[in-house]
Amino acid sequence: MCATDGEDGWEPERGEGSPDERARFAALLEDSAEDLYERAPCGFLSTLLDGRIVKINGTLLDWLGYRRGDLVGRKHFSELLAVGDRLYHETHFAPLLRMQGEVSGIALELKAADGSRLPVLVTSTVKTGSDGQPLLIRTTVFDARDRRAYEKELLRARQEADQERDRLRQLATTLQQTLLPPTLVNVPGLDVSAYYHIASVDEVGGDFYDLFPLSAGTWGLFLGDVCGKGAAAAAVTSLTRYTLRAAAVYDPDPAAVLANLNTVLTHEYNGADPRFCTVVFGLLTPDADRGGFHITLASGGHPPAMLIRADGTADYLPTPGGQLIGVLPDAHIATRTIHLAPGDTLLLHTDGLTEAHIHATPGGGERYGDEALLDFGRTLAPTTASATIGAIRDLLDTFGTGVDDDTAVLAIHVPRSTGEEQK
Structure with a gap:
């Protein structure tokens, strides 16, 4: 027997098969349509406009554990809803359905016969008659248990990720703090202030x-x-700080201090992942003849210091x-x-200040720059260390x-005598 695809499904070709076969096929189509409704992979129910259930399929009955006679003609759809969802149905769902004629994909919970909750997604449409008047409400119910379980797992994973990110942030903050001096040493005759701006807590x-x-009467800075950033940069930072301190004790000449640091870094990081830094080292000694301090600065590729004068x-x-x-193994080190x-101050x-972007945009924005910083310093002059860092x-x-980059600033200021301040 041959067959063709009919408008509504498969059917024998015209003239094919006996009348009995055609009758059996028509019955099969009718049974299949009813079976599709009853055993569909989703729940179906129809209600009157007041919500009274007039028809419900076997799938939804099985999910909820009810018999058909328990619900049809006896219960309203809202009575199957959990308490909170029942309130939502009356105040939002039903009014919106009356206005629009359809509401799609609403997450609700249905109460099963044993008292358990069934998370579902509900879509309802209003069936109208030939005169356009509403007759029934048809509702499709999708089992959302797997979806709810997935959402809970996703929420749990997100909470764990948030906790891990907070832990890493705390670890990064703690590690960052260990790389900085807890307090700056008190230098007689100097006002000193510093600040570290963290661009990212991550x-x-x-x-x-x-x-x-x-030595007595001498300080290093x-x-x-x-x-770079991260743990690798932190390791280099730690090595750099302690090398500078140790080298300054051995030979406090600023150029010699940076030369020793250069030797250590080129020796430790000479492979495929070289590590380097820019740094300025200074040696401070009081100037007994003129007052103030005598400072020798040595720079290894670092942005120049700024002198804000009295x-x-x-x-x-x-x-x-x-x-x-x-x-380079023999890096040139400039001194002044x-x-x-x-x-004077x-x-x-560090360059995080001058490389910051004004009115930052996704494309970057205008760079602040060295000239803008110099103009900024001139507007402050004369100033103090604490006032400079505050500004x-x-x-x-x-x-x-x-x-977008961390910024460190350090200011030292020689206060004027009381008499000079009064002038």
């Missing part, structure tokens, strides 16, 4: 600074920036030719000596997300 930055005593001017102190530390007079910073903190806050 990653450890490589910026560092310190101020520490050497340094500020720098290790290439007379209201400000300029960079360039150290041209200074090369990155940890790249200055006198920090009473009322010396500012050291820079406010400046960084104005950049918001435009600061």
